[in-house]
Amino acid sequence: MRDSRVETASNPPSMPAGSPASPLPRFLVHEDALARRRRLRHFEETLVVWTLRSAALISVITTVGIVVVLVQQSFGFFLQVPLWDFLTGTTWTPLFDPQSFGVLPLVAGTLLVASIAGITSLALGLGAAIYLSEYAPDRTRRILKPVIEILAGIPTVVYGYFALSFVTPLLQMVFPDLIIFNALSAGIVMGLMIMPMVSTLSEDAMVAVPRSLRDAAYALGATRFEVATKVVVPAALSGIVASFILALSRAVGETMIVAIAAGSTPRMTFNPIESVQAMTGFIAQVALGDSPQGSVAYQTIFAVGLLLFLMTLVMNIAGRWFVARYRQQYE
Amino acid sequence: MTTVERNPKQAVPSRDLGFRKWRDRVFVWLFISSVLIGIAGLLTLLATVFLDGWSWLDWQFITSYSSRKPKDAGIFAALIGSLWMLGMTAVFTIPIGIGTAVYLEEFAGRGRVTRLIQINIANLAGVPSIIYGMLGLAVFVYFLNMGRSVAAGALTMTLLVLPVVIIASQEAIKAVPKSYRDAAYALGATRWQVVKTVVLPQAVPGMMSGIILALSRAIGESAPILIISSLVFLTFVPHNPGDRFTVLPLQIFTWMSLPQADFKAIASAGIILLLIVLLSMNGVAIFIRNKYQRKRE
Incomplete structure (x- = not known):
């Protein structure tokens, strides 16, 4: 009685071979149930693999989507404006007559703000990285590092507010003829934003420099400053360069700070106390104007976006090439 | 007496020791000041925002819609819009992100x-956020005809945070x-069984803290939503995914671009609220990570 119940539990009644009337021997019946389960498991396995694979495919589709959208939407623009005129023109007035589509003033604005940010973040970030990696006691480092990294987590709109309501008035005390919207204030604040990128990545590269190199220099009588600047920094140079390039790429692609604080005057200038317009700032300005799909303004932002995408792509690839180089050296 | 010959090719320049020690001390302070300037920048930023906005942050501000009169203005529409977007982005991001990470780590070959x-994923993480906004505008808003809706915004945000989520999940x-997996394989488990019963239960806490951090980035992101949503004066909250919406940082940006000085103070009150939301999300992520680390050890 008891045995038969166990039997039915292991051989569900739905399987005909398991019924008492079946002529098959017991061990074969069992085999069949196992095979079914194995087939079911195999089916589940295949289904899971394909589901996961299609999830992974989404990131590939995203990249393809970005390229296709940018190229296709700016295609109409480049039919009207020759690519060469777009890349070398020095007047950018797409939204009013007489229209002119030379993108260089926007590129100059972007590069000006990004350079100021780059100088600020390099001075602060590299100094911080050297201190944290070469000087700071372990406990100090464990407290300071997360505090600096908070800077990277603050929303960019907050940085824009900070530039406009604190940094610009402060700078106006130094340069009395500074106008409210200027490249300098936007650049400095952006430098503060990307400082943790420089300091964290550079410090990682410095920590990866083998101890033996430092010990050798100390044994020759070098001071800590000499060890840091003549041994550790050169040895970690590719990592430091990588951190700088990646931070710059972030600065080039940043929108809100320049939209809020740098102004909206496309201008060919490298004077930091002037008002400029960055590429991202222009895109934001047009987007706020609610321009209909297919209009000239709508097409322009995709042309500018395509250029922006290519610029950051090149910088990211270069940055990761340098990262790979220092990893190869010491890890 | 013999004089010590100085080798010009010495690795360490042999200026006199006093100068070298002095230089060493000076530069320590320069390096420390880099750190201190960074931290001072952070503190000044927080102080500026809190001094400007603290007195405006009250219950009326949180529960009112935006208004043309500074005294009546509130952030309710943006707060609810941000929560809608956060929720929908989480729903899309979590399965896709974890799925991709599991596939890359456990199923895909090393080819x-x-x-x-x-x-490709690393590259996507470096694409400027405004480009994602343009992708969303062309694909979700116009091509798929979703309009400037919460759904279009959340899908755009999903694509934006996905690389971060994938990378964090892979780390987890x-x-x-490896020994855990080997033990399960030795018992005859299939790959999926190993993932389902061994890898995922172990990795989920680490994944969750990474995902929460990624989503907190989505909360503070304004550029893509500026492109998708564009319209910035709303006196209603979204009731379904097809409705128009605004989010906290975009509302703050709108107030900042208004000429009246009072709106600047209101913007900073909005910033305080945004920072509180971010801080609590980060707190949850850190809490999960600490709890999980202690369990491991």
Whole structure:
């Protein structure tokens, strides 16, 4: 009685071979149930693999989507404006007559703000990285590092507010003829934003420099400053360069700070106390104007976006090439 | 008496020791001041925002819609819009992100295709957020005809945070010791069974803290939503995914661009609220991570 119940539990009644009337021997019946389960498991396995694979495919589709959208939407623009005129023109007035589509003033604005940010973040970030990696006691480092990294987590709109309501008035005390919207204030604040990128990545590269190199220099009588600047920094140079390039790429692609604080005057200038317009700032300005799909303004932002995408792509690839180089050296 | 000959090719320049020690001390302070300037920048930023906005942050501000009169203005529409977007982005991001990470770590081979997908994900993480906004505008808003809706915004945000979520989830999966997997394989488990019963339960806490951090980035992101939503004066909250919406940082940006000085103070009150939301999300992520680390040890 008891045995038969166990039997039915292991051989569900739905399987005909398991019924008492079946002529098959017991061990074969069992085999069949196992095979079914194995087939079911195999089916589940295949289904899971394909589901996961299609999830992974989404990131590939995203990249393809970005390229296709940018190229296709700016295609109409480049039919009207020759690519060469777009890349070398020095007047950018797409939204009013007489229209002119030379993108260089926007590129100059972007590069000006990004350079100021780059100088600020390099001075602060590299100094911080050297201190944290070469000087700071372990406990100090464990407290300071997360505090600096908070800077990277603050929303960019907050940085824009900070530039406009604190940094610009402060700078106006130094340069009395500074106008409210200027490249300098936007650049400095952006430098503060990307400082943790420089300091964290550079410090990682410095920590990866083998101890033996430092010990050798100390044994020759070098001071800590000499060890840091003549041994550790050169040895970690590719990592430091990588951190700088990646931070710059972030600065080039940043929108809100320049939209809020740098102004909206496309201008060919490298004077930091002037008002400029960055590429991202222009895109934001047009987007706020609610321009209909297919209009000239709508097409322009995709042309500018395509250029922006290519610029950051090149910088990211270069940055990761340098990262790979220092990893190869010491890890 | 013999004079000590100085070798010009010495690794360490042999200026006199007093100068070298002095230089050493000076530069320590320069390096420290780099750190201190960074921290001072952070503190000044927080102080500026809190001094400007603290007195405006009250219950009326949180529960009112935006208004043309500074005294009546509130952030309710943006707060609810942000929560809608956060929720929907989480629903889309979590399965896709974890799925991709599991596939890359546990199923995919170590061949060229996998490496290409990996490089592609790293590249996507470096694409400026405003480009994602343009992608969303062309694909979700116009091509798929979703309009400037919460759904279009959330899908755009999903694509934006996905690389971060994938990379964080991969790290969590990598942290699961190989011996656990081997033990399960030795018992005859299939790959999916190993993932389902061994890898995922171990990796989920690490994944969750990474995902929460990624989503907190989505909360503070304004550029893509500026492109998708564009319209910035709303006196209603979204009731379904097809409705128009605004989010906290975009509302703050709108107030900042208004000429009246009072709106600047209101913007900083909005910033305080935004920072509180971010801080609590980060707190949850850190709490999960600490709890999980202690369990491991």
